[in-house]
Amino acid sequence: MLDFKAAVNKLRSYLKENNLRFTTERLTILEEIFNYPSHFDAEQLFIHIRNKHDNISRATVYRTLDLLSQIGILKKENLGHNYASYELDFNLPHHDHLICLECGKVVEFADPVIEKRQREICEKNGMEMIRHQLQIFGRCREHDKK
Amino acid sequence: MLDFKAAVNKLRSYLKENNLRFTTERLTILEEIFNYPSHFDAEQLFIHIRNKHDNISRATVYRTLDLLSQIGILKKENLGHNYASYELDFNLPHHDHLICLECGKVVEFADPVIEKRQREICEKNGMEMIRHQLQIFGRCREHDKK
DNA sequence: AATCAAGTTGAGAATGAGTCACGTTTCATG
DNA sequence: CATGAAACGTGACTCATTCTCAACTTGATT
Ligand SMILES: [Zn+2]
Ligand SMILES: [Zn+2]
Ligand SMILES: [Zn+2]
Ligand SMILES: [Zn+2]
Numbered sequence: 001m002l003d004f005k006a007a008v009n010k011l012r013s014y015l016k017e018n019n020l021r022f023t024t025e026r027l028t029i030l031e032e033i034f035n036y037p038s039h040f041d042a043e044q045l046f047i048h049i050r051n052k053h054d055n056i057s058r059a060t061v062y063r064t065l066d067l068l069s070q071i072g073i074l075k076k077e078n079l080g081h082n083y084a085s086y087e088l089d090f091n092l093p094h095h096d097h098l099i100c101l102e103c104g105k106v107v108e109f110a111d112p113v114i115e116k117r118q119r120e121i122c123e124k125n126g127m128e129m130i131r132h133q134l135q136i137f138g139r140c141r142e143h144d145k146k
Numbered sequence: 147m148l149d150f151k152a153a154v155n156k157l158r159s160y161l162k163e164n165n166l167r168f169t170t171e172r173l174t175i176l177e178e179i180f181n182y183p184s185h186f187d188a189e190q191l192f193i194h195i196r197n198k199h200d201n202i203s204r205a206t207v208y209r210t211l212d213l214l215s216q217i218g219i220l221k222k223e224n225l226g227h228n229y230a231s232y233e234l235d236f237n238l239p240h241h242d243h244l245i246c247l248e249c250g251k252v253v254e255f256a257d258p259v260i261e262k263r264q265r266e267i268c269e270k271n272g273m274e275m276i277r278h279q280l281q282i283f284g285r286c287r288e289h290d291k292k
Numbered sequence: 293a294a295t296c297a298a299g300t301t302g303a304g305a306a307t308g309a310g311t312c313a314c315g316t317t318t319c320a321t322g
Numbered sequence: 323c324a325t326g327a328a329a330c331g332t333g334a335c336t337c338a339t340t341c342t343c344a345a346c347t348t349g350a351t352t
Pocket of ligand 3: 240241242256257261278280
């Protein structure tokens with residue numbers, strides 16, 4: 001996948017610029033993330049990785065997720081659980097989330113009107129917007145027939 | 147304060163309807179919440195209460211916060227920390243939050259256009275909306291002059 | 293290719309928010 | 323004011339995440 005190579009390059013150059021090391025662990029984790037469904041959590045991913053590479057530790061997975069989030073390859077978000085979720089955020093347009101409380105399904109959406117109003121709200125309040133997160137929690141219609 | 151009495155009544159009737167007890171602990175905690183700034187967290191509140199009433203336990207504070215959230219006297223929310231925040235939600239209109247990452251200031255806002263679009267997004271995706279949460283993280287202009 | 297300083301890792305201990313179990317206390321009703 | 327269910331306080335526990343630190347890589351330099 002092209003994006004993967006580009007992400008590796010981005011990681012590599014960030015590390016070089018900051019005198020950090022390009023390790024096989026970091027590469028492996030990035031690779032596995034690209035083969036893994038979005039909106040995953042650290043523990044899930046760690047177990048997945050452990051099944052294929054029995055030498056990567058939980059701490060390294062957590063540390064690498066942090067690193068990749070800082071660089072802008074991942075986005076860390078709260079989807080209403082008591083743990084963080086992550087998804088790729090590399091050359092991808094912004095979106096927010098609609099989450100079914102019944103089955104956990106996550107729908108992504110992006111609404112230009114909502115986005116615009118947010119910028120205006122920041123403006124009005126003398127704030128510079130850094131990021132935002134909109135989560136709508138609901139219930140799929142199919143769960144109605146109880 | 148009038149709202150406080152009304153909230154006590156709401157609590158009292160909810161408890162009666164469900165064969166639960168109106169305890170002094172529950173009353174005390176509700177009272178302290180009304181004297182406490184909004185968007186507080188459980189631990190903060192617990193310490194505050196402990197300074198005045200040395201017999202109320204942490205577990206009871208947590209249990210009561212849950213109870214009050216279920217009844218609709220409080221709203222439990224995630225303001226971007228690794229702990230929950232709470233605020234009064236009794237006879238108050240819905241709002242969302244604008245949070246300064248520099249100083250932690252929280253601005254409340256409600257935007258009818260955003261709210262309407264959210265309902266439409268749910269509609270379009272065959273979901274029934276239960277609740278939502280929009281957090282905008284930014285930086286107050288006054289921090290710019292670094 | 294050998295060296296070496298500094299960054300990184302794995303293992304497991306530590307942390308911190310929140311929950312649970314359980315023996316004791318309190319409330320509401322008769 | 324006796325009764326029994328509901329709540330309480332304590333402290334142990336859970337679970338995600340972070341920290342510590344000795345051992346191990348990395349990559350720039352000889
Ligand atoms: Zn958005
Ligand atoms: Zn997403
Ligand atoms: Zn809203
Ligand atoms: Zn608020």
